Amino acid sequence: MAPKIVLLPEEKMVLEIILQGGSNGKRKTETLREMRRRTKEVTKSSLENVLDKLKNEKLIKEVTAQTARNDKVLMGFDFKPSKELTGSAWYSDGVLDLDFVHQLFDIVAEYLSSASRYCTEKTILDVLQQSGVLPADIRDNVGDEEVAQLMNAMRLDGVVTVKEQDEGRFYSLVVDAQQHGGRELASLLETPCYHCPVRMRCSMLQVEDVCPQRCEYFNGLLAGANR
Amino acid sequence: MLYTTRLLERIVSDRLGKSAADIIVSLLNNPGSNTEDLSRNTGLAYNVIRQLMLRLMQHGMIVFDDPRYIVVTPNIYFHLFVPNVMNRLNSDRDDAINELERMRWSELNRISSRVFQMILDKGRMTVADVLEELRKLEGTVPDLESLSMDLERLTQQAFANLSTKGFIVRAETVDKGLFRIYKSKKETLGRKSTAPTKRVAVNLAEMDETEEGETSTTRIDPTVLFTVATDSLMRCMKLDIITSMVADLFFAGPQYRDLSPSLVRAILEAPGQSLTLDGLCDSLFGKTVMELQSTVDTTGSRKSEAEKTKDMSDLQKLRQMIKFMINWADFSVIQTEHGSALHEGTQLTINMADLWEHARGRAFDQFIRLGYGREAVRVWRFVREKKQTELKQMADACLLPAKEVSARAHALMNDGLMKMQSVPRTTDHAPGRSLYIYSIDEELALECLLERAAESMLHLLVRVESEMARLRELTVEGSADIAAAKKSVAAIHRASTRVSLALFMLDVTEPKV
Numbered sequence: 001m002a003p004k005i006v007l008l009p010e011e012k013m014v015l016e017i018i019l020q021g022g023s024n025g026k027r028k029t030e031t032l033r034e035m036r037r038r039t040k041e042v043t044k045s046s047l048e049n050v051l052d053k054l055k056n057e058k059l060i061k062e063v064t065a066q067t068a069r070n071d072k073v074l075m076g077f078d079f080k081p082s083k084e085l086t087g088s089a090w091y092s093d094g095v096l097d098l099d100f101v102h103q104l105f106d107i108v109a110e111y112l113s114s115a116s117r118y119c120t121e122k123t124i125l126d127v128l129q130q131s132g133v134l135p136a137d138i139r140d141n142v143g144d145e146e147v148a149q150l151m152n153a154m155r156l157d158g159v160v161t162v163k164e165q166d167e168g169r170f171y172s173l174v175v176d177a178q179q180h181g182g183r184e185l186a187s188l189l190e191t192p193c194y195h196c197p198v199r200m201r202c203s204m205l206q207v208e209d210v211c212p213q214r215c216e217y218f219n220g221l222l223a224g225a226n227r
Numbered sequence: 228m229l230y231t232t233r234l235l236e237r238i239v240s241d242r243l244g245k246s247a248a249d250i251i252v253s254l255l256n257n258p259g260s261n262t263e264d265l266s267r268n269t270g271l272a273y274n275v276i277r278q279l280m281l282r283l284m285q286h287g288m289i290v291f292d293d294p295r296y297i298v299v300t301p302n303i304y305f306h307l308f309v310p311n312v313m314n315r316l317n318s319d320r321d322d323a324i325n326e327l328e329r330m331r332w333s334e335l336n337r338i339s340s341r342v343f344q345m346i347l348d349k350g351r352m353t354v355a356d357v358l359e360e361l362r363k364l365e366g367t368v369p370d371l372e373s374l375s376m377d378l379e380r381l382t383q384q385a386f387a388n389l390s391t392k393g394f395i396v397r398a399e400t401v402d403k404g405l406f407r408i409y410k411s412k413k414e415t416l417g418r419k420s421t422a423p424t425k426r427v428a429v430n431l432a433e434m435d436e437t438e439e440g441e442t443s444t445t446r447i448d449p450t451v452l453f454t455v456a457t458d459s460l461m462r463c464m465k466l467d468i469i470t471s472m473v474a475d476l477f478f479a480g481p482q483y484r485d486l487s488p489s490l491v492r493a494i495l496e497a498p499g500q501s502l503t504l505d506g507l508c509d510s511l512f513g514k515t516v517m518e519l520q521s522t523v524d525t526t527g528s529r530k531s532e533a534e535k536t537k538d539m540s541d542l543q544k545l546r547q548m549i550k551f552m553i554n555w556a557d558f559s560v561i562q563t564e565h566g567s568a569l570h571e572g573t574q575l576t577i578n579m580a581d582l583w584e585h586a587r588g589r590a591f592d593q594f595i596r597l598g599y600g601r602e603a604v605r606v607w608r609f610v611r612e613k614k615q616t617e618l619k620q621m622a623d624a625c626l627l628p629a630k631e632v633s634a635r636a637h638a639l640m641n642d643g644l645m646k647m648q649s650v651p652r653t654t655d656h657a658p659g660r661s662l663y664i665y666s667i668d669e670e671l672a673l674e675c676l677l678e679r680a681a682e683s684m685l686h687l688l689v690r691v692e693s694e695m696a697r698l699r700e701l702t703v704e705g706s707a708d709i710a711a712a713k714k715s716v717a718a719i720h721r722a723s724t725r726v727s728l729a730l731f732m733l734d735v736t737e738p739k740v
Contacts, residue, residue, distance in 0.1 A: 088623075096628050153626035156605040158592065174476075182475075182589035184468060184732045185676075187725035189598050193683040204689050212686035213693040221722055222715045 005057050013038060014050045018060050018074045023082040025063060025075035064095075088149055089141040105154055107131050109173060118163060118170035121147045192217035228674070230682035235312050237688060239288070242315060246271055247279045254289065254307040261304055280305070285350030287311040287454070313734060339385040343394060347455050351398050355449035358382050386447050398454035465583060466495055468732075472586050473552075473560065486511070490548060494561070494577045501576040504549075504569055512541055516571045549575065557585065590732050594676075595639070602627055603635040607667070610636075610645065615666045636665055643675030677733045684730060687723040694719055 007015065017034045018026050026034075028051070035042040051074065054060045062072040063081045073085060090101055111127045112119060125147045128134055134142060151171055154160045163170045188194050196202070196217060201210045212218070232255055240248035246269070253268040254260060260268070266276050283289040291305045338361075345360055346352050361378055389395045470491045493510040494502045505515045512519065519538040524530045530538070546569055552560035558581040563573050596604045605625040610616055621636070622629040639645040650662040698712040 090626065096622075096626065098628070101626055149623070149626065152624060153605060156608045156625060157601065158604065158608075182472065182586070182593035183597075184586075184590045185594035185729045186597050187722070187729050188594065188676075188680055188683055191683040191687065191722055191726060193686050194598070194679060199682075202686070204685070212689040215686075215690070218690055218719070222718055 005059070010039070010042070010046075011050050011053060014047065015054060015059055018054075019076050021073075021075055023075065023079050024085055025065075025073035025079075025081065027073055031074065089138045089146045090149070092138075101150070101153075103133060104128065104150055105157075105159070107133060108150070108154065109159060112160065112171065112173040115172075118172045120168055120170060121151065124151065124171065190221075192220065228678060228681075230678050230685055234681040234685045235307075235309065237685060238312055238315050239283075241688075243279070243282060243286075246275060247283060250276065250279055250283065251288070251307060251312065254305060258306050259304040265305075282350070285454075286315075287350070313730060338381045339389055342382065342385045343389060343455070346395060346453060351452045351454045353450055353452055354382060354386055354447050357386075358449075383447055386453065390453070393456055395453045396456045398452045465579075465586075466492060468586055469495070469577075469579075469582050472589060473582075486544065486548065490545070491577065494575055495579075500579060501574055503571065504573050504575060505571040507575060508542070508545065511545065512538075514538070516542065557581075587732055591676075595644075599635060599638050602631055603639060606632055606635045607639065607645075610665050611667050611669070615664050617662060617664055621665065642679070644672045646671075673733060677730070680726060680730050680733055684723060684726045687719060687726060691716065691719050691723060 014031065014035065017031050020026070028047070031051075032042070032044060032047050035047060051060070055062070058077050060074050061077050062074055063085065065073045065085045073081075075081065090096060090104075107128065108124055111124070121144045125142065125144065128142065128147070129139065148169070151160060151162065151169075155162055155171075159174060160171050161174050163172075192215065193199065193202075198210050202215070203211055204213075205211075232252065235255065236248045236252050239251045249269040249271065250265055253265055257264060257268060262273065262276055262280070265271075265280075266273055269276070271279075280289060288308055288311050289305050290308045341361070342357055345357055349356070358379060361382060386395070390397075473491045489511055490507070493507055494500060497506065502510070505517075508514060508516050508519060514525065518525060519542045522530055522535060524534065549561055549569060553563060559578055560582060562576045562578050563569070592604055592608065595607045599607075602625070605627065606621055609621055609624050613620070618629055618632060618636075621627075621632045625632060627635075636645055636647070640647055644667070646666050646668060648664045648666070649656075649658075650664060651657070652660045652662060694712065694716045698709070698716055701709050701712050
């Protein structure tokens with residue numbers, strides 16, 4: 001029989017505060033603030049000791065949150081972290097695997113380019129699962145919601161277009177997915193002035209050393225003509 | 228709007244002189260000024276102001292808001308009409324003039340484009356004025372020599388054709404009586420003018436209207452003033468952008484590639500940008516809907532199987548394309564009176580306003596992609612959709628790490644394209660406990676980009692001037708570097724032409740005749 005864990009009143013208070021966070025957990029700073037509200041005799045180092053003991057006794061655990069910055073989030077050992085905390089299935093340990101996401105984009109884009117009709121989220125989910133690219137640990141966690149998130153990101157990228165109907169959302173590949181068109185404003189980026197590091201000092205009156213008449217950044221534009 | 232002001236000043240100064248530019252700047256800083264105000268602000272004499280104002284009004288760069296201008300009132304307030312100034316950059320573009328030459332007018336091409344250019348330069352001209360100018364050029368310009376016998380007739384026809392196609396319109400003359408100055412307040416109050424107004428009355432309703440599509444053989448009154456219909460000129464420039472966008476968006480497949488730009492162009496070139504299905508088929512295939520569906524060809528003989536199949540396939544493809552464009556998710560690219568029912572007489576109209584807005588949005592997105600990265604486009608589009616959002620939501624929706632999103636958002640903020648507002652949660656305003664809300668004000672973003680575009684354009688114009696001066700010096704010296712200097716001038720000139728297109732895309736106002 002496992003020995004019963006005996007907790008001091010202070011430790012019980014900390015455990016209670018952390019368990020109140022549920023599957024969203026509680027940050028260390030929030031826990032400290034709450035402790036100080038209840039009892040004035042707590043310090044950061046004493047809290048650290050309490051937390052270490054609770055972790056060793058497997059009563060709490062630390063979870064890396066998606067946007068927690070340097071704060072770890074504490075929660076009950078048996079609690080499953082919520083999706084808001086850890087992010088969707090595309091996040092591991094609170095970190096988004098960008099290469100993996102781009103790989104998924106490529107698979108979906110390839111499928112949509114060969115499909116002659118609009119596709120639903122379920123179809124795309126089947127394609128991803130059959131592709132074998134989803135690791136075993138997240139395969140069960142990937143559902144319609146995750147696929148919708150992926151497709152939304154592709155829509156924001158301008159790669160797919162979506163039609164919302166009563167039956168659901170239907171996706172297809174944008175014809176100009178390479179986005180060759182719409183470059184009318186790109187000429188602003190070709191001139192040196194847009195990203196010029198000394199733009200604020202530029203004067204057309206030639207009183208400053210920086211002026212369009214003698215600007216060396218224009219030399220690139222001129223050099224292209226004389227090649 | 229420092230650079231936009233300077234650019235406008237520069238455009239007017241290059242074309243109409245420094246004094247005209249001073250008037251423009253005064254009107255920009257003090258909109259709704261009368262002649263006394265302008266004289267005081269610019270330090271120019273009244274008669275100089277009067278002459279310059281007449282010239283600026285000839286070009287439509289200045290408007291006034293008194294609808295009863297035939298009655299001389301003491302204070303008529305003038306306003307600058309910025310689009311007609313900015314569009315002077317665009318009206319020098321070759322593609323606008325080439326558009327005219329593309330039309331099938333045989334020997335009228337040369338005369339028509341020359342007449343158009345003259346009216347563009349002078350603002351308003353009559354047939355008599357243009358004929359006089361052409362006769363002066365006869366001895367010097369080779370393409371006019373061969374037409375000298377028929378110059379008057381050809382000029383008349385050029386005017387009639389340009390007018391029919393909507394490139395020039397009849398203009399009202401500028402009332403010189405607008406610029407009377409009053410010596411004392413007593414004279415100005417409630418008194419009608421006793422001096423006769425020197426104004427040529429143009430009663431447009433009495434003039435014969437030319438029927439659409441027909442070359443007018445009626446002699447045009449040589450005293451009637453014409454001016455360039457700037458919206459037609461701008462339509463030429465929008466045409467290429469819109470047709471290539473429609474082709475990219477909808478019809479990149481090889482079976483549609485040739486048809487889709489022709490479809491859009493055919494409707495856009497029609498008067499009122501509206502055409503029946505029959506007219507469209509005639510324009511694209513040379514046959515009406517009935518002829519395409521018929522088993523007999525236009526000569527009366529039976530069509531071969533291949534011809535019948537091709538005609539039916541063309542018609543079906545066209546109907547599919549039109550239905551797709553009518554039912555497109557974002558907006559109806561083509562509008563009809565009766566939904567998506569397509570009969571021979573169904574009037575098809577291009578939804579120019581929404582298409583142009585879409586083209587501008589697409590250009591903006593591409594600009595963000597090229598200037599700030601692919602990830603920045605996701606962030607930009609998401610914030611634009613949501614109006615207001617915070618970092619975590621952006622990271623979730625765009626599937627990007629929060630650090631990446633923050634970096635892109637701050638890059639956009641630095642250039643005035645995005646805004647951020649901090650909402651403190653605690654009284655100490657601690658950054659760690661504040662909420663940061665990101666938003667996009669599209670008008671402000673457009674203004675910022677317009678200002679940057681004006682800055683780039685201004686610097687390019689200054690550099691062109693400097694390179695031209697260098698070229699002149701080298702030419703005088705007989706230096707060996709002339710060829711390189713010429714190439715430099717051409718390169719900078721090309722860059723300025725491309726930036727003028729960017730300015731044209733960013734302009735949200737419609738030009739006025």
